Amino acid sequence: MYPNYPNQQMPYPGQAPQYPPMQNMPGYPPMPDYQNQQPRYPPMQNMPGYPPMPDYQNQQPGYPQMQMPGYQMQQVPMPGYQMQQAPMPGQYGDFQQQQQQHFPQQYAPQFSHGATMAPPQARPTVVRSPNFDAPNDAAILRKAMKGFGTDEAAIINVLCRRPCDQRMEIVRAYKTAYGKDLIESIKKETSGNFEKVLVALLTPKVQYYCEELKAAMDGAGTDEDVLIEILCGGLPNREVQAITTEFQRLYGQSLEEALKEETSWSFKRLLVSLSTGNRDESMMTNIDSARTDAQALVHAGVKCFGTDESEFNRILCLRNFAQLRLVAEEYQKITGHSLEDDIKKEFSGDVEQGLVSVLRCAINRSLFFAKCLHKSVAGFGTNDRDLIRLCVTRSEIDMMDIKEEYQRKYKESLKDAIKGDTSGHYKHALYVLIGENKS
Numbered sequence: 054m055y056p057n058y059p060n061q062q063m064p065y066p067g068q069a070p071q072y073p074p075m076q077n078m079p080g081y082p083p084m085p086d087y088q089n090q091q092p093r094y095p096p097m098q099n100m101p102g103y104p105p106m107p108d109y110q111n112q113q114p115g116y117p118q119m120q121m122p123g124y125q126m127q128q129v130p131m132p133g134y135q136m137q138q139a140p141m142p143g144q145y146g147d148f149q150q151q152q153q154q155h156f157p158q159q160y161a162p163q164f165s166h167g168a169t170m171a172p173p174q175a176r177p178t179v180v181r182s183p184n185f186d187a188p189n190d191a192a193i194l195r196k197a198m199k200g201f202g203t204d205e206a207a208i209i210n211v212l213c214r215r216p217c218d219q220r221m222e223i224v225r226a227y228k229t230a231y232g233k234d235l236i237e238s239i240k241k242e243t244s245g246n247f248e249k250v251l252v253a254l255l256t257p258k259v260q261y262y263c264e265e266l267k268a269a270m271d272g273a274g275t276d277e278d279v280l281i282e283i284l285c286g287g288l289p290n291r292e293v294q295a296i297t298t299e300f301q302r303l304y305g306q307s308l309e310e311a312l313k314e315e316t317s318w319s320f321k322r323l324l325v326s327l328s329t330g331n332r333d334e335s336m337m338t339n340i341d342s343a344r345t346d347a348q349a350l351v352h353a354g355v356k357c358f359g360t361d362e363s364e365f366n367r368i369l370c371l372r373n374f375a376q377l378r379l380v381a382e383e384y385q386k387i388t389g390h391s392l393e394d395d396i397k398k399e400f401s402g403d404v405e406q407g408l409v410s411v412l413r414c415a416i417n418r419s420l421f422f423a424k425c426l427h428k429s430v431a432g433f434g435t436n437d438r439d440l441i442r443l444c445v446t447r448s449e450i451d452m453m454d455i456k457e458e459y460q461r462k463y464k465e466s467l468k469d470a471i472k473g474d475t476s477g478h479y480k481h482a483l484y485v486l487i488g489e490n491k492s
Contacts, residue, residue, distance in 0.1 A: 176453035322366055
């Protein structure tokens with residue numbers, strides 16, 4: 054039994070008695086008033102009848118973190134910028150309808166998506182083999198080149214259907230198994246343009262770009278088309294930076310120094326800017342900034358006595374491609390004609406071609422490379438080196454999109470264009486690279 058106090062109810066069986074406040078008890082000093090204070094309960098895991106609970110002491114209230122795919126972190130935009138979240142695959146919607154809403158009719162055929170949207174996933178024709186076995190592929194190649202004669206079809210079926218990283222594994226597996234260099238074996242068993250295709254496929258991609266840049270600047274004269282295709286063609290910053298590092302390692306000279314020696318004036322400054330690999334890649338857009346840039350280009354070009362080349366260089370080399378598309382739209386609204394047309398009026402020669410190439414890559418990169426391919430096969434003769442480089446490099450990036458643009462632009466399939474300018478195993482290797490069957 055518990056003692057009774059004034060105004061105190063009797064406790065329930067098993068319940069502790071409720072005592073009056075201590076300050077009201079005789080013989081005790083006054084105690085602070087804890088009225089309205091939340092009672093302190095023991096941890097739930099220590100309460101009988103309850104399952105153990107995690108200890109949340111000193112933990113801030115929060116929510117489970119959402120697991121998101123590994124997109125690159127975007128910087129927080131400056132005031133006035135709209136943060137554009139990279140879309141998930143399959144969330145791009147109807148691009149043709151969006152382009153009609155976002156762009157004037159003259160530009161509409163050239164745009165594949167709205168100015169504030171990240172570009173859709175590019176579609177390659179050469180993808181990773183799901184059941185890839187490097188030692189097995191090395192054995193197939195060894196069998197194809199061993200003894201009398203060469204099985205070119207087997208070589209094509211292996212090397213032209215594997216992306217660069219898997220091809221490099223085959224190179225290592227071949228040397229491990231047979232003590233021979235695969236490129237040297239290929240050179241002994243093949244020749245001509247077919248050999249050049251296979252050697253290009255077996256060269257690491259960054260090294261291959263460096264070799265092509267070096268060849269374009271070696272000897273008498275410079276092949277500016279190659280410099281423009283590689284440096285103005287919208288390669289990611291990380292690849293451009295890797296190319297500059299590898300170029301220095303291979304040739305003991307920086308790419309910037311080589312470009313300065315082989316080019317001049319505004320074209321030199323354009324290529325040096327692009328070779329830094331420092332373009333904004335956030336794909337964030339801002340309409341006010343686009344209008345400001347468009348006005349700056351107007352005053353640097355058509356409304357300027359002469360041309361302020363540095364202003365064109367600054368905007369076209371710094372802005373991300375989504376923002377450049379928006380600049381081109383605003384420029385057309387201000388002037389009534391396209392930015393590309395005015396660049397052609399204000400510039401000439403190599404720098405004109407370089408600036409136009411950057412703009413075309415921003416607006417429709419697949420169409421830009423479709424034009425490069427057409428140039429390699431059009432007219433009398435074929436520029437096989439350009440054709441091989443374009444087929445080898447773009448097959449792992451966006452060749453499916455390029456083929457569609459080629460068909461739309463020239464009313465002829467890329468396969469038919471290659472068929473008319475190549476033959477034999479060389480032709481069949483290119484067919485596989487562009488995702489076509491032998492004919």
